[in-house]
Amino acid sequence: MPRFMGFVRMEEGIAAPPQALMDAMDTYIGEQAGKGVFLDGGGLYGTEDAVNFVVRAGETSRVDGPYAESKEVVGGWSILQYDTLEEAVAGQEEFAELHAKYWPECHMVATLRQISDAPPEAADA
Numbered sequence: 001m002p003r004f005m006g007f008v009r010m011e012e013g014i015a016a017p018p019q020a021l022m023d024a025m026d027t028y029i030g031e032q033a034g035k036g037v038f039l040d041g042g043g044l045y046g047t048e049d050a051v052n053f054v055v056r057a058g059e060t061s062r063v064d065g066p067y068a069e070s071k072e073v074v075g076g077w078s079i080l081q082y083d084t085l086e087e088a089v090a091g092q093e094e095f096a097e098l099h100a101k102y103w104p105e106c107h108m109v110a111t112l113r114q115i116s117d118a119p120p121e122a123a124d125a
Contacts, residue, residue, distance in 0.1 A: 001081050003039070003115040004088045006075040006095065009106040012046055012066075019062060021102035032080075037091060041078030072109070079115075088112055 032038035050065035067073075082088040088111060096110040 001083060002010075002088070003117075004080045004082065004092075005014065005113050005115055006041070006078040006080055007074050007093055007111040007113075008108055009072045009111065010075050010106060011071065012073045012075075014106065017103050017106070021098065024098050024102050028095065032091070037080055037082060039079040039081055041076065041080075043076045044074060047073055075108075079110075085114070088114075 029038050029041070029055035038086055042072070049069050050067070052063045052065075052067075054061050054063055080088060080091065082091065092112040095106075099106055099108055
């Protein structure tokens with residue numbers, strides 16, 4: 001059964017979501033967990049304590065948050081399991097529509113990506 005990762009990207013530092021959205025998400029996620037679709041997930045803290053390791057030209061450097069140049073950050077994630085890609089897309093759209101309905105002033109992007117179960121192939125293979 002294919003697994004997917006959902007991301008929620010939004011502006012950092014905006015007001016907290018309204019309680020109505022949190023209640024609707026609790027209900028929706030509870031229903032999805034009951035069906036075996038929602039496997040794990042949660043919200044993320046802001047980037048004030050984030051740590052990035054940047055690899056460039058064979059060198060690794062550490063960059064600590066917050067990141068003034070960031071306009072959008074990943075604010076939440078989920079691991080989902082559906083029978084088909086079409087069901088996964090429909091589920092992610094339902095999740096996005098909760099935000100449109102209960103937090104219309106929020107600008108967010110709900111992204112869905114399928115999780116690969118195979119190791120990546122080497123470029124020189």
